Amino acid sequence: MSKRIDVKDLNVYYGNFRAVEGVNISIEPKSVTAFIGPSGCGKSTFLRTLNRMHEVIPGARVEGEVLLDGDDLYAPGVDPVAVRSHIGMVFQRPNPFPTMSIRDNVLAGVKLNGRRMSKSDADALVEQSLRGANLWNEVKDRLNKPGSGLSGGQQQRLCIARAIAVKPDVILMDEPCSALDPISTLAIEDLIEELKENYTVVIVTHNMQQAARVSDKTAFFNIAGTGKPGKLIEYADTTTIFNNPTEKSTEDYVSGRFG
Ligand SMILES: Nc1ncnc2c1ncn2[C@@H]1O[C@H](COP(=O)(O)OP(=O)(O)OP(=O)(O)O)[C@@H](O)[C@H]1O
Numbered sequence: 074m075s076k077r078i079d080v081k082d083l084n085v086y087y088g089n090f091r092a093v094e095g096v097n098i099s100i101e102p103k104s105v106t107a108f109i110g111p112s113g114c115g116k117s118t119f120l121r122t123l124n125r126m127h128e129v130i131p132g133a134r135v136e137g138e139v140l141l142d143g144d145d146l147y148a149p150g151v152d153p154v155a156v157r158s159h160i161g162m163v164f165q166r167p168n169p170f171p172t173m174s175i176r177d178n179v180l181a182g183v184k185l186n187g188r189r190m191s192k193s194d195a196d197a198l199v200e201q202s203l204r205g206a207n208l209w210n211e212v213k214d215r216l217n218k219p220g221s222g223l224s225g226g227q228q229q230r231l232c233i234a235r236a237i238a239v240k241p242d243v244i245l246m247d248e249p250c251s252a253l254d255p256i257s258t259l260a261i262e263d264l265i266e267e268l269k270e271n272y273t274v275v276i277v278t279h280n281m282q283q284a285a286r287v288s289d290k291t292a293f294f295n296i297a298g299t300g301k302p303g304k305l306i307e308y309a310d311t312t313t314i315f316n317n318p319t320e321k322s323t324e325d326y327v328s329g330r331f332g
Pocket of ligand 1: 116117119300
């Protein structure tokens with residue numbers, strides 16, 4: 074089930090360094106939202122706070138609120154592992170477990186969450202997830218072969234299958250195509266378009282054409298200079314951000330004048 078995310082007054086720190094400052098944003102369910110902006114402006118840092126993934130970095134912490142359909146992900150007693158089962162993540166480099174079979178890779182997140190199921194239920198979930206990631210036809214005859222035997226683009230779709238197997242509400246993607254060739258990139262972009270029928274999708278991308286192609290809304294982040302915090306500068310419909318932005322810095326960035 075797709076859910077909305079509301080972020081209120083969010084600051085993110087690495088130790089004493091404030092990497093992201095004062096973000097307020099509402100992300101709609103069943104939509105694709107792109108985060109764009111120059112290197113170091115905090116896109117990945119902010120993305121990771123949406124499922125508490127930053128907590129694996131020592132010294133990283135947030136102030137503010139992140140609400141998933143109104144529930145605060147940072148409220149006392151909330152288990153970050155449970156948060157990550159509702160809000161999945163796909164990374165820049167495809168990271169299937171290399172020695173695990175394709176089938177076991179799909180089931181890895183489900184097993185991590187301690188869910189037990191019969192072999193026939195597991196088989197059905199593997200097929201459903203691989204179909205959902207547009208990978209089924211390419212791998213159905215080699216489900217017991219290692220995930221590392223797939224091409225980069227197939228491995229990334231396997232990681233998406235692994236993410237959707239746990240039936241999340243939200244899928245976060247941190248530059249999911251940056252390690253892929255153009256054909257595999259198009260396959261992932263097509264898949265993102267399909268995923269939004271069922272999920273809230275948030276994608277960090279350096280590729281402006283990709284943001285324009287896949288997203289409904291775009292958030293532009295920027296930094297005033299090295300050592301300064303990143304800020305959300307403008308957030309609007311993607312067509313507005315690319316064709317008629319309010320802020321001069323947004324226009325300069327999307328027209329390729331910096332970044
Ligand atoms: N693990 C970390 N420890 C300390 N500082 C970090 C860490 N990760 C990122 N930073 C700093 O936080 C700031 C934001 O980095 P982040 O990677 O979120 O930016 P980004 O916009 O995603 O950049 P890029 O587009 O290059 O990936 C940068 O100044 C970066 O050096």
